[in-house]
Amino acid sequence: MSSPLQFTYYGHSCFAVVIDGVRVLFDPFITGNPKAGHIDVNAIDADYIFITHGHGDHLADAADIARRTGAVVVSNYEIATWLGTQGVTNTHGMNFGGSYALPFGRAKYVVAVHSSTLPDGTPGGNPGGFVVTSGTRTFYYAGDTALTYDMKLIAEEFSVDFAVLPVGDTFTMGPDDAARAAAFVGTSKVVGVHFDTFPPIAINHDQARTRFHALGMELVLPVIGETIAL
Ligand code: NI
Ligand code: MN
Numbered sequence: 001m002s003s004p005l006q007f008t009y010y011g012h013s014c015f016a017v018v019i020d021g022v023r024v025l026f027d028p029f030i031t032g033n034p035k036a037g038h039i040d041v042n043a044i045d046a047d048y049i050f051i052t053h054g055h056g057d058h059l060a061d062a063a064d065i066a067r068r069t070g071a072v073v074v075s076n077y078e079i080a081t082w083l084g085t086q087g088v089t090n091t092h093g094m095n096f097g098g099s100y101a102l103p104f105g106r107a108k109y110v111v112a113v114h115s116s117t118l119p120d121g122t123p124g125g126n127p128g129g130f131v132v133t134s135g136t137r138t139f140y141y142a143g144d145t146a147l148t149y150d151m152k153l154i155a156e157e158f159s160v161d162f163a164v165l166p167v168g169d170t171f172t173m174g175p176d177d178a179a180r181a182a183a184f185v186g187t188s189k190v191v192g193v194h195f196d197t198f199p200p201i202a203i204n205h206d207q208a209r210t211r212f213h214a215l216g217m218e219l220v221l222p223v224i225g226e227t228i229a230l
Pocket of ligand 1: 144
């Protein structure tokens with residue numbers, strides 16, 4: 001029996017996971033999130049900041065948090081380089097198929113089907129997701145993506161305990177495709193993100209959860225600010 005991870009949700013696609021005492025923050029977007037006014041961005045600590053792609057709703061607070069905490073920012077090569085121009089020097093750039101060694105395990109940068117232009121119009125490379133493994137736990141965070149057969153490669157290589165998937169539709173998968181994605185990566189436990197922040201990605205929670213239940217899966221739609229054990 002593997003021990004659960006602590007997962008804290010900061011809204012939209014921003015969350016932190018603590019693994020063996022190491023705090024990993026994903027896709028920081030808080031100050032611009034109309035639903036996250038009660039989150040104090042200056043109180044968020046991080047040892048690592050993972051960024052899936054270049055859109056502002058995934059990295060708007062990254063440079064500030066990185067400069068304050070000294071966290072290592074891990075993203076694709078183009079985004080890591082661009083952050084360097086923003087005064088963030090502690091970066092690690094990757095590209096698809098590459099893995100990065102962490103104190104507790106490793107993270108692999110995997111394919112997403114989306115776009116990745118940076119806020120100032122600079123090309124942000126290709127969008128991706130991460131598979132994070134520790135000695136006992138493995139999870140997949142898809143970033144922003146459509147459903148893609150490439151997700152089946154994750155099930156071939158990893159035993160995924162849970163997946164963090166976008167469910168807001170319009171710009172990413174909606175709940176139906178997210179359930180299919182969970183099947184592709186071989187997990188029945190999904191944490192939904194990238195929903196309700198703006199009107200185009202508002203979803204019906206009951207409908208979405210029911211869809212997953214009908215397929216023998218569980219969809220967790222976290223509340224902003226809450227910490228859950230996964
Ligand atoms: Ni995006
Ligand atoms: Mn997005």
